Amino acid sequence: MPSYVNPEKCDGCKALDKTACQHICPNDLMVLNADIMKAYKRDPAMCWECYNCVKICPTQAVEVRGYADFVPLGASVTCMRSTDAIMWTLKFRNGTLKRFKFPIRTTPEGTAVPNGGWEVSNDDLNGPALFTEPASLGLSEVAKL
């Protein structure tokens, strides 16, 4: 289900130093038309439907649609992502509304410690153990064949 920019909601991220969807799109597909301050997707066929533009848009202007060649019109999917959860809202054609909320991380944003909190004292660069191993393996040594 590809995403598209709803021009009525898009304000070109005028309050930010760069457009959010342009910043995040892994395939660099989002373009800002600076004349009218609206973003658009330059090539829907190269879109992976990863929804990062949908999730990051501060005005929820990037929406999701069904495949035009076989999905009937009238349903919608929207999402809201917070620092620890994401909630999807599905609206069916008959008006049924469903919401699904999932956790997205268990730690506060920004706090990922590279060594995972394990005691690290590895000095042997030529040995088989990565720097947090063997502690992070839960073993006394790196497994051998």
Added chain:
Amino acid sequence: MKVADFETVEVRTDLLIVGGGMAACGAAVEAAYWAKKHNLTVTLVDKAAVDRSGAVAMGLSAINQYVGLKDGENTLEDYVRYVKNDLMGITREDLVANIARHVDSSVHLFEKWGLPIWTDEEGKYVHEGRWQLMINGESYKVVVAEAAKNAIGLDNIYERIFIVGPLMEGNRCAGAIGFSVRENKFYVFKAKATLVAMGGAVHVFKPRSSGEGLGRAWYPPWNSGSSAYFTIQAGAEMTCQEVRFIPVRFKDAYGPVGAWFLLFKSRRRTHSVRTTWRPAGLSWRTGSLMERSNRFRPTSAIT
């Protein structure tokens, strides 16, 4: 016509990591520890934004490789045998074993960094398939990228720079060259060592899909074969190139792996198990699917 005025930016570093996906971020975390000990710099260059780049940009619902060594669930030999069987005997067993003996610690690190991994009442990981763990992985890449950023520092991460090839000094790879896709800047990265992790190649074959299906793929469309190109240009040894994994898109799914089959234990309804479609020359990715799909139930049942 005005010719663009391009500035050339030279970046000197000790270790250059080209790519910003899961592999590159993992390499950055590991390298940062050893670099700090020896007062060296690690630099990472990504063509996208490291928070959401690579094949895990959208998140995942499962981790497809966990050996479970600490709980004695499997041995290294088990994993090597599984991969060898899956790839019809054509595999580098040494490389598979080397990945298998380290992958559990990576998974444990992901969990510490904040990735929600499903656990049962006893606190053990929920398996779906012998090697698969279920996760709430919407922010999988965000979490891993965060560890990489915290390890090497934001100043050493260059985003939206498209690397086009290695910088060669005779037969030695001395870095990489590329350009910014945001500013009129060429970049020359000069490094003592260069590590390449720019993903595989998608869209190698023209799909039969038409209409909205055209261009859609299981693997990200932005993985354009840069790793292969770069390493061949740099004279690296190419290995494990014999097997192509070509997941085909069909309705509601992109390929034969994932929670749809493994967690929901779903199966196709239109054919018996014997004639169920699968990619030519490939078996399903796990043996457990065939064991789990109960062929004696009515074919219309989705359990």
